Amino acid sequence: MNATHLAIQVEKQSIYNLSEEELTSWVIKQGIQPFRTKQIWKWLYQKKVNSFDEMSDLSVGTRALLNEHFSLASLQEDKVQYSKDGTIKCLFTLNDGNLIETVLMKHNYGPSICVTTQVGCNIGCTFCASGLLKKVRNLSSGEIVEQILCMEYKLNEGRGTAKPKKISHVVVMGIGEPFDNYDNVLRFIRIINHKAGLAIGARHITISTSGLATKIKTFAEEGLQVNLAVSLHAAKNGLRTQIMKLNKAIPIELLMEAVDYYLEKTNRKVTFEYILLKDVNDQPSCALDLAELILSGNRRHLIYVNLIPYNPVSELDQYQRSDPESIAAFARMLRAKGVNAVIRREHGTDIDAACGQLRSKQLRQ
Ligand code: SAH
Ligand code: SF4
Numbered sequence: 001m002n003a004t005h006l007a008i009q010v011e012k013q014s015i016y017n018l019s020e021e022e023l024t025s026w027v028i029k030q031g032i033q034p035f036r037t038k039q040i041w042k043w044l045y046q047k048k049v050n051s052f053d054e055m056s057d058l059s060v061g062t063r064a065l066l067n068e069h070f071s072l073a074s075l076q077e078d079k080v081q082y083s084k085d086g087t088i089k090c091l092f093t094l095n096d097g098n099l100i101e102t103v104l105m106k107h108n109y110g111p112s113i114c115v116t117t118q119v120g121c122n123i124g125c126t127f128c129a130s131g132l133l134k135k136v137r138n139l140s141s142g143e144i145v146e147q148i149l150c151m152e153y154k155l156n157e158g159r160g161t162a163k164p165k166k167i168s169h170v171v172v173m174g175i176g177e178p179f180d181n182y183d184n185v186l187r188f189i190r191i192i193n194h195k196a197g198l199a200i201g202a203r204h205i206t207i208s209t210s211g212l213a214t215k216i217k218t219f220a221e222e223g224l225q226v227n228l229a230v231s232l233h234a235a236k237n238g239l240r241t242q243i244m245k246l247n248k249a250i251p252i253e254l255l256m257e258a259v260d261y262y263l264e265k266t267n268r269k270v271t272f273e274y275i276l277l278k279d280v281n282d283q284p285s286c287a288l289d290l291a292e293l294i295l296s297g298n299r300r301h302l303i304y305v306n307l308i309p310y311n312p313v314s315e316l317d318q319y320q321r322s323d324p325e326s327i328a329a330f331a332r333m334l335r336a337k338g339v340n341a342v343i344r345r346e347h348g349t350d351i352d353a354a355c356g357q358l359r360s361k362q363l364r365q
Helices: 003-011 020-029 036-046 060-069 141-156 178-193 213-220 237-243 252-266 284-295 324-336 357-364
Strands: 076-082 088-093 099-107 110-114 169-172 205-209 227-231 270-276 303-309 340-343
Touching: 020 036, 088 141, 099 141, 099 357, 110 141, 141 178, 169 178, 178 205, 178 213, 205 213, 213 227, 213 252, 227 252, 252 270, 270 284, 270 324, 284 303, 284 324, 303 324, 324 340
Parallel strands: 110 169, 169 205, 205 227, 227 270, 270 303, 303 340
Antiparallel strands: 076 088, 088 099, 099 110
16 A cells, blocks of 8 residues: 555545434535435444445445545454453554554443543543543544444354344443543434434433533533433542542532532433542541532432442552442441442453553553
8 A cells, every 4th residue: 555545544534423414415515315325324323334335225436435535444453352241342443543442341231332532531530541641632423433333243243143232331431531522422422322323222321521510511401311420539629639630620519510500401310430449538438428418409319329449550559449348338328328329330350441451551562
């Protein structure tokens, strides 16, 4: 391949970046009949083809135009890890050589995927492997959609002619801060939720944010039924700032104002994620602070707490996982105060389970 070929290839954008309306305008601009969009989307999201040439009900000319303008494969598999519990973790190389990771988990309610939204993260949480490497760039919506398609392919590998399994749940909790890549993440959600797209129900999609207050308010206005999770990790400013640098700029008062706005506007539940770090934020006094914070507002009965056992990250030795008794006691104290709290079931603990760990390991190598 010569340099000109390469330049042309790099310029092609993923066809999965385009909403149905955007593809229709492109189609019209090329002089193709608008109804072709429906056919193209069917090939992309229902038949899930790997090349434009497989789109057999399109003319050769239309397929050539698609080939010339768009790419279908922005992700190349670099490494795969299989856990005993069925979890699959994949490291992908993007077209520009950057690395991302995606995790597929098997739940009793169906296969669920955890997608990455940025190459690295700038929020700077002191416990997180993803944050060890600064943000290089945002992912396009197409690159996020393709994570689902690639993992669905892995899910069906070796199943022969059996009815293909579908990924039913999506959590936006991989590398990156989704609300720092707001527009692309929203576009991604609209595409996977669209009934002619991947048709994944909004209630089966969860976005997790570290707490970008203004974006939480904007999100409240979107009219989406998508679930919102907020990474809290501490109920007092001093401790939260120690754990998450972001809290300096957006302290708990501002965050709670945005959460209250979201609750008021949507009447939907919000999940607070709380990583339990031994002797840092797992003491009984921290549970009481958390209960007090949650119970002091009008609609805060809509707040649920997800307690997350910490996955140690080898580069970050200041934190240890809380012992199971402390985790159980923390949950009991919250419940005794009337707060809904669950302890998150873990997946893939025998592989590099912490978000961003596989990528940071590979980059060090
Ligand atoms: N940036 C967003 C979404 C990605 S992180 C956010 O922070 O919410 C998704 C979740 O994984 C967050 O709740 C985060 O706190 C958690 N997480 C990150 N590193 C972890 C680790 N080593 N062990 C357990 N959970 C971790
Ligand atoms: Fe970024 Fe989330 Fe990791 Fe914090 S926990 S550094 S916000 S990915």
